[in-house]
Amino acid sequence: GQNIDQPTEMTATEGAIVQINCTYQTSGFNGLFWYQQHAGEAPTFLSYNVLDGLEEKGRFSSFLSRSKGYSYLLLKELQMKDSASYLCAAFSGGYNKLIFGAGTRLAVHP
Amino acid sequence: NAGVTQTPKFRVLKTGQSMTLLCAQDMNHEYMYWYRQDPGMGLRLIHYSVGEGTTAKGEVPDGYNVSRLKKQNFLLGLESAAPSQTSVYFCASSFPRVDLTDTQYFGPGTRLTVL
Secondary structure, eight states: OOOOOSSSSEETTTTOEEEEOOOOOOEEEOOOOEEEEEESSEEEEEEOOOOOOEEETTTEEEEETTTTEEEEEOOOOOOOOEEEEEEEEEEOTTOOEEEEEOOOOOEEOO | OOOOEESSSSSOOTTTOOOEEEEEEEOOOOOEEEEEEEETTTEEEEEEEETTOOOOOOOOOTTHHHHSSSSSEEEESSOOOOOGGEEEEEEEOOOOOOOOTTEEEOOOOOEEEOO
16 A cells, blocks of 8 residues: 655754654555645745755755655754644656655654 | 636525536646635645546545546536535646646635525
8 A cells, every 4th residue: 555654743942953754655655745834824845855965055955765755854043933743655657646644743842 | 817716706505405616617627626615624625636537535535526527627516505615616637747837726716605
């Protein structure tokens, strides 16, 4: 079957670093995505990993290990505006169809 | 450039009523998708389209129909609404090729309540 698991909730302190993990089992895997979703808003694209290793984009980095079926999103220098849900997603078959995890709700405290 | 737009933003239906949700995109994307998002379950694909005049079933298609008569529009219909269809509905679109800079673009969502 196809499955994506990630923690339900996390909390962190402003200015700190937080790592959100994601494990996946999908058929025809061809890349792992991270989206950010603020409450009541649409998901917005953060990153896409297709090869093993780390992709860095400013304060956000995403890592992929295809052999372990594992990814993480690393958020540095946390800001209050980073309080949101973070969705892990993987390709599911063709036509860019995605299967999503349930999302990790991150709360950043002062 | 409005991106992906959805109408309406909110709707309350009674059980058995019908309605159509409209999605429009101005990015000339080939692929379009309808998802529903429920608490604790993440986004689930209802139907998708890979081009004008084509549609296909996703993970949870029962109770929904779709049409893509024009490339820029993707309609989601509920023929006889049920309380189980209370959800937030998101439309998304993408080019066929995905790269490291972007993938699917999402609309703002439609919050539907079925009483």
